[in-house]
Amino acid sequence: MGFQFYAMFLLSLLLFLFHQTTTTKAENFINTTTTTNNRKLGSSTCNFFQGKWVYDPSYPLYSPTSCPFVDPEFNCQKYGRPDNFYLKYRWQPFSCNLPRFNGLYFLEKWRGKKIMFVGDSLSQNQWESLTCMIHAWVPNSKYSFIKKNGLTSVTFQDYGVMILLFRTPFLVDVVNEKAGRVLKLDSIQMGNAWRGMDMLVFNTWHWWTHTGRTQPWDYVQEGNKMYKDMNRLIAFYKGLTTWARWVNRYIDSRKTTVFFQGISPTHYEGRDWNAPTQSCSGQTKPFWGTRYPAGIPLASVVVNKVFSRLKKPVYLLDVTRLSQYRKDAHPSAYSGDHSGTDCSHWCLPGLPDTWNQLLYAALFG
Secondary structure (H helix, E strand, O other), X not given: OHHHHHHHHHHXXXXXXXXXXXXXXXXXXXXXXXXXXXXXXXXXXXXXXXXXXXXOOOOOOOOOOOOOOOXXXXXXXXXXXXXXXXXXXXXXXXXXXXXXXXXXXXXXHOOOOEEEEEEOHHHHHHHXXXXXXXXXXXXXXXXXXEEEOOEEEEEEOOOOEEEEEEEOOOOOEEEEEOOEEEEEOOOOHHHHHHOOOOEEEEOOOHHHHOOHHHOOOOEEEXXXXXXXXXXXXXXXXXXXXXXXXXXXXXXXXXXOEEEEXXXXXXXXXXXXXXXXXXXXXXXXXXXXXXXOOOXXXXXXXXXXXXXXXXXXXXXXXXXXXXXXXXXXXOOEOOOOOOOOOEOOOOOOOOHHHHXXXXXXXXXXX
């Protein structure tokens, strides 16, 4: 039954996406060649996202005790994680080597620039990782660390590099109205705060699946129609399509480099890696197979479909598969801010450092 339900749901989603393609004006789409170019930035022709995890005793790239930006939620060593093997794995692409991250070089190349991460707590995970990786290279450099009204920033003052975090779980707006909290699938009023950046790194998905008391909205609105609920993948598709329209309209590619962080997987269900009685709790090693049994999440299908609407160059940090292998890299019970077992976020130091090495490789590789 489970497989039949999954197959029928996938078929329904694909039919919905096909319907959207055939009923939308041709000018809203771009050809396959342009879509492929959206995925490539920099001079390298290597596919950085196909590879394997290898043990490297020189890792991690920084110490959590020396980085002032690590949130208790991600500081697994501080909150009692007894093993440290998860810190020692390096991503190795099959056909090339990733350039070694150099925080000083990063600061020099982005001197006087503004970089903004836009998204949910997984954007925070990556933002904290990048600030720690840079700080490790210039530990005596002056910096400012400011949190105010949902916006967090670290500025490396000697270089004039500001790295900001704009927290928004859906990229589209959630508005308080008389009826309640409304998720507006076709509205991005807050996007004005993203304009003028030199680099933008977007992310969303984690909160689209939340239901019940953890759901941060009461209604979904598209145009003039209000819904009590909607299939979450279809809602995600519609909201992400609004984001794509925003990028097409407002991004000047001569001034702003844009990334999208791919879908970050969870490891609550051991059946995803053929261990049905397990979760991320107690995991100390990556999944070693070449094919992850659960396959690519349906949310990634949506992301790839929406990328076909982009007319401006956006680099997809396709971190899903390499992250699926890292069932060992979550905080699980070793989090300062998260009760229970956290198989969604990632320890720092840890996996998000690789995401930022891939970002570095895309910029300079």
